[in-house]
Every structure is written in C-alpha cells, then in structure tokens.
Amino acid sequence: MAGTKFERRNRIEWPTVVAIASFWVALIAVTVFGTSLPTLALLAVLALLGCFYLSLQHEVIHGHPTPWAALNTSMVAAPLSLVLPFSYYRQIHLAHHASDLTDPFVDPESHYVSPETWQRAGSLKRTMLRANRTLAARLTLGPVRGTWQLWAGEVRAVRADRRVAMRWVIHIVAACGVVLALRAAGMPLWIYITGFVFGGASLTALRSFVEHSAHADEPRSAVVQSNWFFGLLFLNNNLHFTHHQLPGASWYRLPQLTRDLDAGALVANGAGHYRGYYEIARRHMFRPFCQPVSPLLETISK
Numbered sequence: 001m002a003g004t005k006f007e008r009r010n011r012i013e014w015p016t017v018v019a020i021a022s023f024w025v026a027l028i029a030v031t032v033f034g035t036s037l038p039t040l041a042l043l044a045v046l047a048l049l050g051c052f053y054l055s056l057q058h059e060v061i062h063g064h065p066t067p068w069a070a071l072n073t074s075m076v077a078a079p080l081s082l083v084l085p086f087s088y089y090r091q092i093h094l095a096h097h098a099s100d101l102t103d104p105f106v107d108p109e110s111h112y113v114s115p116e117t118w119q120r121a122g123s124l125k126r127t128m129l130r131a132n133r134t135l136a137a138r139l140t141l142g143p144v145r146g147t148w149q150l151w152a153g154e155v156r157a158v159r160a161d162r163r164v165a166m167r168w169v170i171h172i173v174a175a176c177g178v179v180l181a182l183r184a185a186g187m188p189l190w191i192y193i194t195g196f197v198f199g200g201a202s203l204t205a206l207r208s209f210v211e212h213s214a215h216a217d218e219p220r221s222a223v224v225q226s227n228w229f230f231g232l233l234f235l236n237n238n239l240h241f242t243h244h245q246l247p248g249a250s251w252y253r254l255p256q257l258t259r260d261l262d263a264g265a266l267v268a269n270g271a272g273h274y275r276g277y278y279e280i281a282r283r284h285m286f287r288p289f290c291q292p293v294s295p296l297l298e299t300i301s302k
Contacts, residue, residue, distance in 0.1 A: 016065030050200015133288035218270030
C-alpha cells in the first residue's frame with residue numbers, strides 16, 4: 001500500500017490522463033456532430049460516455065492521475081450528470097471505503113436496510129426493496145430511486161448545514177451552464193438526459209449490482225472477471241475486491257494485482273467470483289441475488 005501512495009503522489013499516470021482527454025474529445029464530438037446519428041445509436045454512445053465519466057470521477061476521487069488534487073478535480077468536476085455534485089459523490093464514496101461495508105447504518109452505498117426499517121415499511125416499499133435486488137429493476141428503477149434518495153437526504157442535510165446549500169447552489173449554476181452549452185451545440189436535452197444521465201447511471205448500476213454483499217466472516221467485495229470492453233468502461237472497478245484492498249492502485253494495475261492476490265479464490269465463498277456480466281444477468285435478471293435486510297443485523301420474521 002505504501003508503494004501505491006508513493007507512486008500516486010510523485011508520478012503522473014499518463015494512461016489515466018489519456019483516458020480523460022479521450023473522453024472530452026469524444027463528448028465534444030458527439031455533442032456537436034452526434035445528432036446526425038440515428039437516435040438509438042446516439043443514446044447508446046451517450047450512455048457509454050456517461051458511464052465512463054463516472055468511472056473517471058471515481059478514479060480521481062482516489063487521488064489519480066497527478067500529484068495535484070486540484071488539477072485532478074478540475075478534469076472531472078463538471079456536473080455532466082446534472083443530478084449529483086462531484087463533491088458529494090467524493091464525500092459519500094470515501095465514507096463508503098472507511099465504513100463497515102454493507103452496514104446500512106454506516107455505509108452510504110449500502111443497498112441493505114435494517115430490520116427496523118423493514119418492519120416499518122409498507123407492502124409497496126417492501127416490494128420495491130425486493131425488486132431492487134434484481135438486475136432488471138436496478139438498471140431501470142435504480143437510477144431514479146437513487147436520485148430521489150439523494151435529493152431527499154440532501155434536503156434534510158441543508159437544514160443542519162448551510163455548506164450543503166452552498167454546494168447545491170454551485171452545482172445548479174454549473175449544471176445550468178452545461179444545459180446552455182448543450183442547447184448551443186444543438187443537442188436535444190431529452191436525448192442527453194436519457195442517454196448520458198440515465199443511461200450512464202444504468203450502466204454504472206450494472207457494475208455495482210453485485211459488487212458488495214453482506215458476509216460475517218468472508219470478503220464483502222466481489223470480483224467480476226469481464227472482457228476488455230467492460231474492463232475499460234468501468235476502469236477495472238469490476239475487480240472490486242482488489243480495489244478495496246488497494247484503493248490507491250491505478251485502474252490499469254488492477255488486473256495484475258487481482259492475479260497477484262488470487263482475489264477470485266479469496267472472494268468465492270463471500271461476495272462472489274463472477275465470470276462476466278452475462279452470468280450475472282442470467283442468474284439475477286429477475287431473481288434477487290440477496291435479501292433486502294442485512295443478514296449481519298438482527299434477523300426478523302418476514
């Protein structure tokens with residue numbers, strides 16, 4: 001781990017710089033010339049770019065690609081996803097890494113609920129919580145549900161901390177700038193929101209769907225061995241156990257580090273070792289991969 005920190009502080013990681021530059025070139029090209037594409041093709045390209053941007057933001061959150069944090073942030077801080085301030089994403093993701101993974105009381109990225117929450121839930125909410133454990137619902141309802149929960153939580157936080165309000169004022173102003181730029185380039189806003197914002201979040205939900213599950217004495221982070229396409233799209237964050245073991249490691253080092261750790265064997269009896277996203281879709285498109293209530297907390301009758 002010490003070697004990873006040294007490398008990050010003292011070297012520019014050129015593969016990541018190239019990835020960020022390539023993203024911006026591609027986004028500008030699609031924004032300016034993309035309307036000549038068939039609508040479905042344009043939506044697909046925007047969804048890939050939206051997902052890739054979130055992957056790049058994740059990489060920057062962990063201190064890449066240069067030794068200068070302000071420069072790193074400037075590369076990916078533009079609110080292209082419209083719904084989420086980058087500073088908030090960084091806050092909750094670092095809290096996730098510092099937490100007891102999957103514990104709904106302390107892990108802000110947990111999809112589990114406590115027994116008390118389940119007991120208070122009505123039949124409709126319980127149905128939604130169960131559905132959220134299927135890939136079909138996570139890809140379609142997940143981005144909408146996640147955005148609504150984010151906004152509701154931030155409205156509550158504003159009352160206790162004015163800095164949260166300032167964060168959102170800055171975000172809204174910057175997001176309006178993004179919208180104005182899109183309109184000036186002739187990109188229909190509904191296509192951008194459907195493709196880049198919703199589609200990008202949906203593809204990211206594919207990556208995160210099985211990456212954590214609650215186990216008392218086994219790893220809670222999974223490994224998804226996928227092909228080069230998803231590896232690049234997700235910047236190898238599908239090798240999630242390795243990322244949590246070595247959060248300072250650059251994305252392009254994760255495949256070799258996964259082999260060095262024999263991570264697939266380590267997680268096989270815990271969060272799981274998957275051979276690809278086809279396997280995940282085949283097993284869990286309509287069948288839940290876990291229960292809504294955290295098994296690490298007090299069990300209750302259903």
